[in-house]
Amino acid sequence: QVQLVEGGGGLVQAGGSLRLSCAASGLTFSSYAMGWFRQAPGKERECVAAITRSGADTYYADSVKGRFTISRDNPKNTVYLHMNSLKPEDTAKYYCAASKIRIGYAVVTGHYDYWGQGTQVTVSL
DSSP states (O other), X not given: OOEEEEEOOEEEETTOOEEEEEEEESSOGGGXXXXXXXXXXXXXXXXXXXXXXXXXXXXXXXXTTTTEEEEEEGGGTEEEEEEOSOOGGGOEXXXXXXXXXXXXXXXXGGGOOEEOOOEEEEEEO
8 A cells, every 4th residue: 555644844934944854655766757746725736856767867846946946755765845045835735646657757736646635834024
């Protein structure tokens, strides 16, 4: 049974930082590209960052480029999202996801095979 368990969310003031983690089990972690998505109330789920199976290549949405960093530790079956200079518009529920895509990374929800339950990030003024 595949499980993706996110952690590290919470309430932070604007300008602050958080590190999200996602621990995977029940799959061969290094065989999956990984992504972080977020969804705010009334909005569609969007990909904020993605990383290839090896970790060599990454993708960032324009809205987070230069502020967020995605990384992975394959021996620990964990993917991270380091978030700096947080803004109120970053407030959302953040989800990690795993994709069987063989080459590159995926940025579309339909290309992901497994999802975590999400962790809430709230950024106050």
